[in-house]
Amino acid sequence: xxxxxxxSSDKSxxxxxxxxxxxxxxxxxxxxxxxxxxxxxxTSEDLEELGVQAVISNMYHLLxxxxxxxxxxxxxxxxxxNWDGVIFTDSGGFQMIRKDFxxxxxxxxxRFTSGGDEYEMTPRECVKNQWRLGPDxxxxxxxxxxxxxxxxxxxxxxxxxxxxxxxxxxxxxNLFGISQGGTVPELRRKSCRDxxxxxxxxxxxxxxxxxxxxxxxxxxxEIADDVYPANKPRYLMGLGSPVxxxxxxxxxxxxxxxxxxxxxxxxxxxxxxxxxxxxxKSVHKQEYGPIDENCDCPTCKNYxxxxxxxxxxxxxxxxxxxxxVHNLHFLLELMRRARDAIEEERFEQFKRVFIDDYK
Amino acid sequence: xxxxxxxSSDKSxxxxxxxxxxxxxxxxxxxxxxxxxxxxxxTSEDLEELGVQAVISNMYHLLxxxxxxxxxxxxxxxxxxNWDGVIFTDSGGFQMIRKDFxxxxxxxxxRFTSGGDEYEMTPRECVKNQWRLGPDxxxxxxxxxxxxxxxxxxxxxxxxxxxxxxxxxxxxxNLFGISQGGTVPELRRKSCRDxxxxxxxxxxxxxxxxxxxxxxxxxxxEIADDVYPANKPRYLMGLGSPVxxxxxxxxxxxxxxxxxxxxxxxxxxxxxxxxxxxxxKSVHKQEYGPIDENCDCPTCKNYxxxxxxxxxxxxxxxxxxxxxVHNLHFLLELMRRARDAIEEERFEQFKRVFIDDYK
Numbered sequence: 001x002x003x004x005x006x007x008s009s010d011k012s013x014x015x016x017x018x019x020x021x022x023x024x025x026x027x028x029x030x031x032x033x034x035x036x037x038x039x040x041x042x043t044s045e046d047l048e049e050l051g052v053q054a055v056i057s058n059m060y061h062l063l064x065x066x067x068x069x070x071x072x073x074x075x076x077x078x079x080x081x082n083w084d085g086v087i088f089t090d091s092g093g094f095q096m097i098r099k100d101f102x103x104x105x106x107x108x109x110x111r112f113t114s115g116g117d118e119y120e121m122t123p124r125e126c127v128k129n130q131w132r133l134g135p136d137x138x139x140x141x142x143x144x145x146x147x148x149x150x151x152x153x154x155x156x157x158x159x160x161x162x163x164x165x166x167x168x169x170x171x172x173x174n175l176f177g178i179s180q181g182g183t184v185p186e187l188r189r190k191s192c193r194d195x196x197x198x199x200x201x202x203x204x205x206x207x208x209x210x211x212x213x214x215x216x217x218x219x220x221x222e223i224a225d226d227v228y229p230a231n232k233p234r235y236l237m238g239l240g241s242p243v244x245x246x247x248x249x250x251x252x253x254x255x256x257x258x259x260x261x262x263x264x265x266x267x268x269x270x271x272x273x274x275x276x277x278x279x280x281k282s283v284h285k286q287e288y289g290p291i292d293e294n295c296d297c298p299t300c301k302n303y304x305x306x307x308x309x310x311x312x313x314x315x316x317x318x319x320x321x322x323x324x325v326h327n328l329h330f331l332l333e334l335m336r337r338a339r340d341a342i343e344e345e346r347f348e349q350f351k352r353v354f355i356d357d358y359k
Numbered sequence: 360x361x362x363x364x365x366x367s368s369d370k371s372x373x374x375x376x377x378x379x380x381x382x383x384x385x386x387x388x389x390x391x392x393x394x395x396x397x398x399x400x401x402t403s404e405d406l407e408e409l410g411v412q413a414v415i416s417n418m419y420h421l422l423x424x425x426x427x428x429x430x431x432x433x434x435x436x437x438x439x440x441n442w443d444g445v446i447f448t449d450s451g452g453f454q455m456i457r458k459d460f461x462x463x464x465x466x467x468x469x470r471f472t473s474g475g476d477e478y479e480m481t482p483r484e485c486v487k488n489q490w491r492l493g494p495d496x497x498x499x500x501x502x503x504x505x506x507x508x509x510x511x512x513x514x515x516x517x518x519x520x521x522x523x524x525x526x527x528x529x530x531x532x533n534l535f536g537i538s539q540g541g542t543v544p545e546l547r548r549k550s551c552r553d554x555x556x557x558x559x560x561x562x563x564x565x566x567x568x569x570x571x572x573x574x575x576x577x578x579x580x581e582i583a584d585d586v587y588p589a590n591k592p593r594y595l596m597g598l599g600s601p602v603x604x605x606x607x608x609x610x611x612x613x614x615x616x617x618x619x620x621x622x623x624x625x626x627x628x629x630x631x632x633x634x635x636x637x638x639x640k641s642v643h644k645q646e647y648g649p650i651d652e653n654c655d656c657p658t659c660k661n662y663x664x665x666x667x668x669x670x671x672x673x674x675x676x677x678x679x680x681x682x683x684v685h686n687l688h689f690l691l692e693l694m695r696r697a698r699d700a701i702e703e704e705r706f707e708q709f710k711r712v713f714i715d716d717y718k
Binding site: 321 | 399400403404424425429433439441644645647657662663668669670672673675676680
């Protein structure tokens, strides 16, 4: 059901291809978030035009609205969204647990309230709900403690994450396990090993990018790179700044998702190879060139900084789509260039040149 | 500079073609409003994909932001918007006069305040400002009284509209005159004659659709049809419901503009051949068919009512674009079908069947 081939590697960095249900995605792969079944401000045709290969939706959010059954009756998320690329679903554990952390959660089930209603869900039901949405890949329910957490909390979360992983696992599904363990090396290592023990189609690294120092995060990726089997895809959840992506690829990560490019776009912050700029600033009012020189995204091919600046100030909503298209294209293009660099065994240099320019 | 050919007519209804600066638009023509240099929620590529032939922007709004000089320096509105279809500009008189009606306006100039600043503009400057925006067709400054207005006010506005028209007229420009006169037949007739006296490339009917009974409005169109020369385009300003469009086409109108389809779309109201529906209503939550059966717009080809209903409730902004695309397509398609019906001399029947279904 799920195949993963590593085509080339350059030290720990890998380029490869994920094939699932006949759908293909090249790695390193960046997935925009379609939390509620849509990438904010875009249609599925926009995604296709951009060359997006995969998106990730969120079971918790879709359970809240429109409800699992509405999407199931539509024939699943692909049908509902009219999107034939790869779809991952996240468990929504991050959302369901953060609210009442450690209040009413045990190894068997979690309870949470939303909009005045109380919900109860077992890890198995969490995966079953994802499955009813018809994704290509689902994610285990994991137990992510807040940052900072003391060692006792981290140990408990590693233990519970393993128990939940065992309960989530189903033969008939493409399911990824998720390691926890914060930034404590031996706990992270243990949690990664737990996931491999239980056995999944792919392995994610969770509970990072929530406030810890970058260097500690990178160290955890090196542990995951060491423990996770080389022939399975590795997925770092929730992270998406250009520099972090490249640093993580260098440490063996294949797959990413993040709201970073799309959320920045909606806050007027657009990527250029010299770093981010605020497109609403008055300095851009009469700049008739594109957001980024040499960018060949639909926004840069068609519209000037001056026009987007005007739309933004005039509160014409289309500016958000234009900036979202640009930011996504920027990251997708970065992934394409990273793949080329890995295949040509010049990834480290590529990374250094990009970061020097961008910072 | 501007050519207009009537190809066919069916009683008073006409089908024809407008050619201006090498750009062509078939009539009956519906122009979406790009008030501030963009059709709300859409990009210029969307307009092209929809087959939009012309848009109308507003000098007053563009003067306020980003400023005439920003667009002039971009090379004009076509360049600024990246849109190579026909562009009309409206004078913005409607906006500039409504605020302080009859307070500080005379035959020579109008004064108004906006954002704390005071502006003064002669009719000639109003047209010159439009010209600096680089449209294909500009509109005279006209004097539109509120509804209802007493006979004295209407007479004054007819007189002033003529004086302003004389001052606006410039040989080198494609300029349309606009008649006033409210719904008083002899004043409307006088104002239409005034415009023909002064002499323009096309003739608009202004000051209607501001609260008066429909039948009175239609009567004014019959007067315009009678007075305005048959070989020039006639433009009814600010009106865009499907039924009103057809009734006006029947009375000899060639060109329309209105925020009606786009504003309705942003208020969740979408056209179907059986009338408008509120796409956010819960009855649509599990309707997996398109907004309108047999509609071949990009929205209806790709997305279900259920999906748009969900996006709307989830406040995912893309729903506004999907509904805007549909509503615009609906009116553009109505214009195409009206043209066919006129050419086949079955317009009255076409209109009757459409209205019976729609009401």
